[in-house]
Amino acid sequence: MSLFKFQSYDLVVCGAGPAGLMAACTFARQTGGARRVLLLDKKAPWKEPIFCAEAVSENRLGKLWPIDRSWVRGRISGIYFTSPSHYRAEFYSKNCGLILDRSGFHHALADGCAEAGVECCFDALVKSLSRNGDGSWDICVKGPDGAPVSVTAKTVIDATGPGARITRGIECLEGIESGDTDLEPAVFAVAEGIEHSAEHIELFFGSEFQDGYGWIFPRDGVEVNIGFVLGKSALPGTSLREKLKSFIAERYPQAKIKAIYGGMIACGQSQRPMALCGLFKAGDAASCVNPISRSGIVESMLCGKIVAQSVAEWLDAGTPDARQKVEREVLDHWMKELGNAHLQIARAKPGFNAIKDSQFDRAAKSLSKLPREKQTLFRIFFAVLWACPSLIWKMRSFLK
Numbered sequence: 001m002s003l004f005k006f007q008s009y010d011l012v013v014c015g016a017g018p019a020g021l022m023a024a025c026t027f028a029r030q031t032g033g034a035r036r037v038l039l040l041d042k043k044a045p046w047k048e049p050i051f052c053a054e055a056v057s058e059n060r061l062g063k064l065w066p067i068d069r070s071w072v073r074g075r076i077s078g079i080y081f082t083s084p085s086h087y088r089a090e091f092y093s094k095n096c097g098l099i100l101d102r103s104g105f106h107h108a109l110a111d112g113c114a115e116a117g118v119e120c121c122f123d124a125l126v127k128s129l130s131r132n133g134d135g136s137w138d139i140c141v142k143g144p145d146g147a148p149v150s151v152t153a154k155t156v157i158d159a160t161g162p163g164a165r166i167t168r169g170i171e172c173l174e175g176i177e178s179g180d181t182d183l184e185p186a187v188f189a190v191a192e193g194i195e196h197s198a199e200h201i202e203l204f205f206g207s208e209f210q211d212g213y214g215w216i217f218p219r220d221g222v223e224v225n226i227g228f229v230l231g232k233s234a235l236p237g238t239s240l241r242e243k244l245k246s247f248i249a250e251r252y253p254q255a256k257i258k259a260i261y262g263g264m265i266a267c268g269q270s271q272r273p274m275a276l277c278g279l280f281k282a283g284d285a286a287s288c289v290n291p292i293s294r295s296g297i298v299e300s301m302l303c304g305k306i307v308a309q310s311v312a313e314w315l316d317a318g319t320p321d322a323r324q325k326v327e328r329e330v331l332d333h334w335m336k337e338l339g340n341a342h343l344q345i346a347r348a349k350p351g352f353n354a355i356k357d358s359q360f361d362r363a364a365k366s367l368s369k370l371p372r373e374k375q376t377l378f379r380i381f382f383a384v385l386w387a388c389p390s391l392i393w394k395m396r397s398f399l400k
């Protein structure tokens with residue numbers, strides 16, 4: 001029996017993370033069963049571990065997918081901003097965020113895909129793509145028994161995450177976004193024995209994070225996710241695992257590390273094409289992570305949704321010119337929704353990275369003296385600017 005129901009599809013989505021799941025589901029719902037769509041991943045999207053701290057804005061996620069308590073670990077009502085000398089500013093806003101159980105969340109999205117008519121195959125490693133003479137795509141997959149299987153598609157969405165290996169070296173895709181804009185390394189541990197607030201995330205700033213930041217995200221009141229992302233300029237040869245272990249040992253000597261995981265985050269916004277020749281990029285494969293917060297779950301879902309709508313338009317377009325127009329417009333659409341904001345943030349990032357430890361300390365110290373209700377995000381932002389006047393010029397992209 002063949003791995004797939006059909007030999008050819010209107011759309012094959014490669015990668016079933018938030019971007020691919022959202023793209024496949026959006027496309028199937030929009031086309032109402034009139035188009036064949038296949039979703040491929042090398043593993044079941046709910047299979048642990050998932051390399052993520054799992055924090056999202058409740059408001060932004062709720063606009064894309066109905067929130068279900070069964071896949072929410074907890075609610076977040078605040079953020080501690082901690083300076084190198086451990087001064088703490090606190091931003092408080094009741095129920096502003098969620099900590100997801102991403103495994104359960106992915107399961108819900110995958111169920112949504114199946115209900116909408118998406119054929120899901122979660123034991124299929126995409127090995128390579130090639131373009132046929134008639135403009136369709138051949139997708140070569142390694143199935144569960146290790147044997148290669150090929151399937152044909154009019155359009156493909158690459159949602160395979162950062163680095164986007166499957167589209168490398170394909171001539172007609174020269175210049176396409178490749179999910180490697182400002183690729184930054186991140187590492188975290190799931191640990192116990194760390195005193196923390198179950199309704200706050202804590203962010204650590206300072207030069208030890210080499211243009212990135214550290215974090216503690218609560219999980220279930222007992223365990224935490226503790227880790228950091230380093231800037232792309234992080235010293236070569238830095239062992240993230242060792243650095244994380246000593247960070248934890250110094251600050252939380254009682255902590256018990258249960259497991260350590262790592263991954264890469266594409267933290268910049270390029271303006272390279274997101275679609276060429278019927279192949280579309282979505283999520284981390286399109287470098288759509290917020291360049292400073294490094295959040296990418298909701299961003300990938302939004303990107304997947306936009307791309308899926310464009311694929312439906314592309315398939316309905318009658319001429320090559322009309323299709324090329326759709327391919328150009330997908331980037332415009334993304335830039336309007338979120339990309340332009342990310343571009344501004346990315347431009348301000350060097351200024352933010354230039355803040356000295358003493359300046360972080362000064363800002364956090366002055367904020368920590370204010371009552372909690374006066375520590376608004378606006379005030380926190382301006383306290384940092386005040387402590388570091390040269391930043392005002394560097395951060396002008398935020399101010400204009």
Ligand SMILES: Cc1cc2nc3c(=O)[nH]c(=O)nc-3n(C[C@H](O)[C@H](O)[C@H](O)COP(=O)(O)OP(=O)(O)OC[C@H]3O[C@@H](n4cnc5c(N)ncnc54)[C@H](O)[C@@H]3O)c2cc1C
Nearest residue numbers: 015017018019042053054055126161263283284295296297
């Ligand atoms: C350590 C860390 C912490 C993070 N914390 C947060 C956070 O707290 N909040 C937040 O919003 N974002 C966070 N992010 C970012 C977030 O995880 C990503 O932006 C998001 O997962 C991107 O979704 P995606 O669908 O584009 O890609 P992914 O989630 O990477 O999904 C890609 C999928 O493609 C599959 N795949 C890859 N190659 C192939 C292949 N050849 N064939 C078949 N399948 C393939 C993979 O198995 C995977 O399921 C974090 C990232 C890291 C690394």
